[in-house]
Each structure stands twice: as structure tokens, then as C-alpha cells.
Amino acid sequence: xxxxxxxxxxxxxxxxxxxxxxxxxxxxxxxxxxxxxxxxxxxxxxxxxxxxxxxxxxxxxxxxxxxxxxxxxxxxxxxxxxxxxxxxxxxxxxxxxxxxxxxxxxxxxxxxxxxxxxxxxxxxxxxxxxxxxxxxxxxxxxxxxxxxxxxxxxxxxxxxxxxxxxxxxxxxxxxxxxxxxxxxxxxxxxxxxxxxxxxxxxxxxxxxxxxxxxxxxxxxxxxxxxxxxxxxxxxxxxxxxxxxxxxxxxxxxxxxxxxxxxxxxxxxxxxxxxxxxxxxxxxxxxxxxxxxxxxxxxxxxxxxxxxxxxxxxxxxxxxxxxxxxxxxxxxxxxxxxxxxxxxxxxxxxxxxxxxxxxxxxxxxxxxxxxxxxxxxxxxxxxxxxxxxxxxxxxxxxxxxxxxxxxxxxxxxxxxxxxxxxxxxxxxxxxxxxxxxxxxxxxxxxxxxxxxxxxxxxxxxxxxxxxxxxxxxxxxxxxxxxxxxxxxxxxxxxxxxxxxxxxxxxxxxxxxxxxxxxxxxxxxxxxxxxxxxxxxxxxxxxxxxxxxxxxxxxxxxxxxxxxxxxxxxxxxxxxxxxxxxxxxxxxxxxxxxxxxxxxxxxxxxxxxxxxxxxxxxxxxxxxxxxxxxxxxxxxxxxxxxxxxxxxxxxxxxxxxxxxxxxxxxxxxxxxxxxxxxxxxxxx
Numbered sequence: 001x002x003x004x005x006x007x008x009x010x011x012x013x014x015x016x017x018x019x020x021x022x023x024x025x026x027x028x029x030x031x032x033x034x035x036x037x038x039x040x041x042x043x044x045x046x047x048x049x050x051x052x053x054x055x056x057x058x059x060x061x062x063x064x065x066x067x068x069x070x071x072x073x074x075x076x077x078x079x080x081x082x083x084x085x086x087x088x089x090x091x092x093x094x095x096x097x098x099x100x101x102x103x104x105x106x107x108x109x110x111x112x113x114x115x116x117x118x119x120x121x122x123x124x125x126x127x128x129x130x131x132x133x134x135x136x137x138x139x140x141x142x143x144x145x146x147x148x149x150x151x152x153x154x155x156x157x158x159x160x161x162x163x164x165x166x167x168x169x170x171x172x173x174x175x176x177x178x179x180x181x182x183x184x185x186x187x188x189x190x191x192x193x194x195x196x197x198x199x200x201x202x203x204x205x206x207x208x209x210x211x212x213x214x215x216x217x218x219x220x221x222x223x224x225x226x227x228x229x230x231x232x233x234x235x236x237x238x239x240x241x242x243x244x245x246x247x248x249x250x251x252x253x254x255x256x257x258x259x260x261x262x263x264x265x266x267x268x269x270x271x272x273x274x275x276x277x278x279x280x281x282x283x284x285x286x287x288x289x290x291x292x293x294x295x296x297x298x299x300x301x302x303x304x305x306x307x308x309x310x311x312x313x314x315x316x317x318x319x320x321x322x323x324x325x326x327x328x329x330x331x332x333x334x335x336x337x338x339x340x341x342x343x344x345x346x347x348x349x350x351x352x353x354x355x356x357x358x359x360x361x362x363x364x365x366x367x368x369x370x371x372x373x374x375x376x377x378x379x380x381x382x383x384x385x386x387x388x389x390x391x392x393x394x395x396x397x398x399x400x401x402x403x404x405x406x407x408x409x410x411x412x413x414x415x416x417x418x419x420x421x422x423x424x425x426x427x428x429x430x431x432x433x434x435x436x437x438x439x440x441x442x443x444x445x446x447x448x449x450x451x452x453x454x455x456x457x458x459x460x461x462x463x464x465x466x467x468x469x470x471x472x473x474x475x476x477x478x479x480x481x482x483x484x485x486x487x488x489x490x491x492x493x494x495x496x497x498x499x500x501x502x503x504x505x506x507x508x509x510x511x512x513x514x515x516x517x518x519x520x521x522x523x524x525x526x527x528x529x530x531x532x533x534x535x536x537x538x539x540x541x542x543x544x545x546x547x548x549x550x551x552x553x554x555x556x557x558x559x560x561x562x563x564x565x566x567x568x569x570x571x572x573x574x575x576x577x578x579x580x581x582x583x584x585x586x587x588x589x590x591x592x593x594x595x596x597x598x599x600x601x602x603x604x605x606x607x608x609x610x611x612x613x614x615x616x617x618x619x620x621x622x623x624x625x626x627x628x629x630x631x632x633x634x635x636x637x638x639x640x641x642x643x644x645x646x647x648x649x650x651x652x653x654x655x656x657x658x659x660x661x662x663x664x665x666x667x668x669x670x671x672x673x674x675x676x677x678x679x680x681x682x
């Protein structure tokens with residue numbers, strides 16, 4: 001890449017690779033200046049700009065550190081302007097001489113975006129290294145697209161040919177207000193909002209030769225520690241207008257990080273509802289899914305939920321208690337990533353179901369516009385989880401912005417049936433929870449602003465609304481404000497043609513003591529039931545018929561089974577990865593050999609040996625001895641009417657049937673087991 005650099009010493013042509021570091025590029029620019037003049041340069045005054053003089057946007061040499069030339073937005077042949085002053089250094093601040101081996105200056109901590117270890121130079125913006133930030137694939141995809149809304153030729157208004165274009169058929173920007181209103185889209189997508197911010201910059205800032213400054217700045221409501229001015233002791237001993245947070249005016253968030261939640265299969269929700277129906281207590285589960293593009297919204301993003309994981313919890317009739325933080329999350333996220341690239345923990349879902357007093361067959365309708373959609377406690381929980389799951393992005397100077405962690409609730413609707421509600425806490429809600437300035441109240445529809453304690457600073461909070469006369473009124477939140485200011489709704493749905501990543505749900509769900517438990521005995525029983533009719537050797541998979549292999553592969557395609565086996569220590573780390581790929585081989589044709597690789601592993605051989613040694617696939621006991629044998633023993637021969645029924649036909653006193661394969665008690669009237677899916681008649 002050829003770049004032209006114009007300085008007071010003249011114009012120089014520099015050839016630099018896009019992969020070169022910013023420090024090397026700075027050295028090349030300094031080497032283009034004669035040595036006699038270079039020795040007199042004040043390093044604090046070095047500036048790089050895309051326009052001559054003060055008309056363009058200039059950055060100090062600090063901004064080049066830790067970055068690649070290819071990430072700075074330069075193009076082949078661009079003209080850059082280097083400015084500096086000669087003479088002794090005019091500031092005692094630490095300088096950034098690109099030719100010196102000094103370490104990089106400290107950058108803002110992502111967890112505390114307003115905390116600086118040293119004051120920045122006046123009039124400059126310190127830029128951290130964003131080259132190592134790995135953005136989700138869906139965001140990378142939308143960055144490569146123009147995002148414009150295509151329109152067909154208007155048969156009435158367009159007066160041109162098929163290849164022409166006019167104001168009535170030209171593509172629209174993804175944030176076009178008329179289109180958004182026409183399609184009744186409440187919020188812009190995250191990528192459309194980001195594209196709108198970038199388009200509002202002046203042409204000089206958006207040119208290819210400018211160093212792009214991230215447009216999103218995370219909101220912080222905490223006091224800066226220490227104060228950038230350095231003119232007073234740290235808070236609470238001192239505070240000024242620079243380090244104290246500004247007053248917050250709550251407003252509707254114009255965008256949302258997630259536009260849609262799609263459940264890959266209805267059985268995902270049905271599994272959570274089954275636990276509530278059997279126990280009458282509420283349950284919570286974490287959404288295991290992936291990001292995908294959502295075409296119904298310009299530059300939209302959706303979460304495709306493939307499975308649930310239920311953590312350890314104590315359910316109650318009107319609530320539940322769950323452990324925080326969730327200690328198993330890193331392990332679950334790791335296993336999910338083995339099953340499918342991009343699969344991970346995307347949100348949470350919980351039940352809030354209460355039977356109606358008037359009709360027990362219907363649910364109470366308690367979350368609606370006249371009461372509340374999400375309570376204050378719901379919102380604080382959502383914001384807390386979102387803070388712990390930030391979105392990695394290069395559009396923020398901290399490398400993180402808000403979150404895509406979504407919250408879903410199963411509750412009753414106006415018809416008394418189950419309905420899914422989905423939402424996200426706003427960026428303002430996240431900042432308020434992170435600063436610890438709000439708390440839940442007895443009234444679920446309002447949030448309370450805390451009173452400042454000793455050594456605390458709580459900024460003023462306002463909210464605006466239209467009164468009964470249609471006038472916009474701004475009110476202080478003293479001490480409460482409505483909870484609807486803190487969340488955005490997210491749509492949800494199911495695919496027309498389901499194609500779930502996991503084909504089976506026969507294995508019990510985890511952490512359900514008293515309802516059903518996971519165990520190796522159950523794994524052996526289920527696998528043994530499949531292999532009972534196998535003509536070949538149990539431990540020699542090469543003798544299995546194709547149908548048996550297909551049944552075993554389908555049985556393995558169970559999220560709860562895969563997660564359980566990966567945590568038992570039977571399979572090595574590499575074998576666990578093969579097991580996860582084998583469970584999703586139908587969705588990845590390139591991994592077609594994963595099942596055969598699993599069958600050839602030592603961990604699988606160990607599992608088959610346990611199956612063979614168990615009683616689950618042994619031959620049935622011999623038939624009853626003939627009547628002559630009973631006569632010889634002096635015992636009356638049993639008649640068919642006096643014989644006990646087979647285990648598969650045994651029934652519990654309540655009419656329920658016991659599965660002969662996994663011993664799970666099934667509801668009466670079923671022909672197959674609810675857990676293992678095998679016939680109840682043997």
C-alpha cells in the first residue's frame with residue numbers, strides 16, 4: 001500500500017503493508033523527516049490528519065499504538081498530513097514517541113469505561129486496540145452489506161424503463177422512518193442504528209483516509225476514579241463537574257440489540273411446561289442457541305434457540321430461587337460450541353404461571369398493558385445478566401457495548417393459555433444497575449431510585465411523558481418511575497418448517513430432583529433397549545445393521561444426553577468433541593464421519609461394555625417349565641390366568657405404566673415412554 005505523507009519538511013511516499021503495526025508506520029513517517037529537524041520535534045505535538053491545517057480530524061501518535069495499518073481505514077494512494085512543532089517538550093505528560101521502546105499508555109478498563117489511569121492529552125481521543133475484538137459472524141456479515149431496502153418498480157408512479165430508477169423505486173436506507181412506520185417496526189436493529197450513526201458524520205470524518213473513531217460510547221453513571229483533571233482528591237473527598245456523572249433523562253431506546261427470538265422446535269418450551277404441570281412450581285432455564293440474520297427487519301438479528309439448560313434451583317408456587325453466578329455456564333458454553341459453531345448461552349426463560357381461580361383449566365392473565373409486562377424485579381435480573389454478557393464490538397472504544405442476552409417469560413394471556421413474552425433491558429437500565437442506583441419495589445410496575453448512602457453519589461433521574469392535555473412533561477424520579485422506561489420488547493416465533501439441531505429429547509432434563517434424575521444406569525438402559533434387537537455383537541459396531549446405527553445416531557442427538565456424557569469422565573476431551581459433532585452430524589454434512597469416529601473411540605467401547613454387562617439386553621428368561629415338572633415338585637401348575645403380567649404391562653395404582661427399559665412411570669394411555677421414547681409393551 002502506497003501512502004503519501006505531507007509534513008513541514010515536504011511530501012514523502014511511504015510503502016507499507018496493511019499488516020504492519022502502527023508503531024512501525026509511525027517510525028516510517030518520522031524517518032521521512034530530515035534528521036536535523038527530527039531531533040528538534042516535540043513528540044507531544046505530533047498529529048496525523050486527513051486534511052491540511054485544522055480543518056480535518058487529527059489524532060495524536062498515541063492512537064496508532066497497538067493497531068494495524070489495515071484497520072485504520074487507509075486506501076492505496078491516500079494523502080495524509082503530518083503536523084508537529086519544534087523545540088523543547090511543552091508538557092510533562094508521558095509522551096508517545098513511536099521510535100522509543102516505551103510501553104503503551106494505559107487504556108480504559110472495559111469493565112469501567114470511565115476509569116483512566118492517566119489524563120489524556122487535551123483535545124485528543126485515546127483509542128484502544130480494537131483489532132483483537134472478535135465480533136459475532138452476523139455482525140461481520142451485515143458490515144459487508146450495504147443494508148439498503150430494495151424496492152420494486154412502482155407501476156403507477158415510475159415513468160422509466162425496467163432498468164431505470166427514480167425516487168419511487170430507489171433503495172431506502174435501513175433506518176428510513178417512513179418504511180419503519182409502514183412496517184410497524186418499533187425499534188431499529190442494532191446494525192441499522194450503527195449504520196445511521198456512521199452516516200451522520202461529516203464527509204471528512206467518513207473518508208477513507210481518516211482514522212475511524214468508534215461511534216458508540218457506553219453510558220456510565222459512576223463517578224470517574226480518579227478525576228481526569230487531577231485537581232482534587234478522589235471521591236468522596238472531592239468531586240467536580242468533570243468526574244461526576246450527569247443527570248439522566250430516561251427515554252425510549254430507538255434500537256434493540258436483538259430483533260427476534262426463534263425457538264427451533266415447540267418441544268423446547270413444552271419440556272419446561274411439563275415440569276410446571278407435574279410439580280406446580282416455577283422453573284427457569286437458560287437458552288442455548290446461536291445468532292442469525294433476521295430478514296423481516298432491515299439488518300436484523302435473531303436468536304435461534306436450539307435447547308435449554310436448567311440450572312440448580314428451588315421452585316415455588318409464586319417464584320423460584322436460582323444460584324448466582326451460574327457456575328456451570330463456562331462448561332455448558334464450551335460443550336455447546338463443540339456441537340455447532342456459534343452455539344452458546346443466549347438468554348434465559350422462566351415460567352410465571354398461575355391457574356385462574358374461576359377456571360382451573362385456564363391461566364391467570366396478569367401481565368398486560370394495564371398492569372405490567374416485566375416487573376421491576378424482572379428488569380433488574382435481566383439487566384444484571386446482560387451486564388455479565390456484553391456484546392463484543394469494534395464500534396465502541398471499550399470493545400464492548402450493551403448485550404444480546406434476552407429474557408423470555410411463559411405466562412398466561414387473555415385467552416388463558418400459555419404465551420411467550422420476550423424483552424431486553426435498555427442500555428440505560430444496564431448503566432443504572434451497574435451503578436447500583438435502582439432497586440425493586442413491592443409494586444411490580446415501578447422502580448425505585450435509591451437514596452445515596454455515605455460515600456455514594458446518586459445522579460438525578462428524570463422521565464418525561466405526555467399528560468392528559470397532550471403536553472410533554474418532564475418529572476423527577478423521586479423516588480420512583482415506571483418500569484416500562486427500562487426495557488424494549490422483542491418478538492418471538494417458531495419456524496414454519498422446523499429443522500432443529502437436536503433430533504431427540506428422550507433423555508431426562510438435568511437438575512430435576514424428585515421428578516426424574518439423570519444417571520449412567522438410564523443411559524445404559526436406553527442404549528440397551530435400542531440394541532436389544534441387534535443381530536450383531538454389541539461391542540462390535542461393524543456388525544450392527546444400518547437401521548441400528550441410525551437409531552443410535554438419533555438417540556445421541558439429544559442436548560441433555562450429550563452434556564451429561566461429557567461431564568461423566570468416560571470420554572476424553574477429544575472424544576467429547578467427537579461426541580458433540582456426532583450429535584449434530586445431520587446438520588453438518590462435512591462431519592459425516594463423526595459417528596464412525598465416535599464408534600471407534602475407547603470411550604464408546606467402554607460404554608458398550610457396560611451395556612453388554614447389564615441386564616438390559618440379556619435374553620429373556622426361559623418359558624415356564626411344563627406341568628410335569630410342577631407335578632414332580634408337588635406344585636400345582638399355574639394357569640394362564642394366574643400368571644403375572646409382563647413388566648411392560650404392569651401398571652401403577654393410579655393407572656400409570658412403568659417403562660420396562662428405564663423404569664420411568666408414564667401417564668396412563670401412553671403407548672411409548674415419555675423419557676426414553678421406547679414402546680411400553682417391550
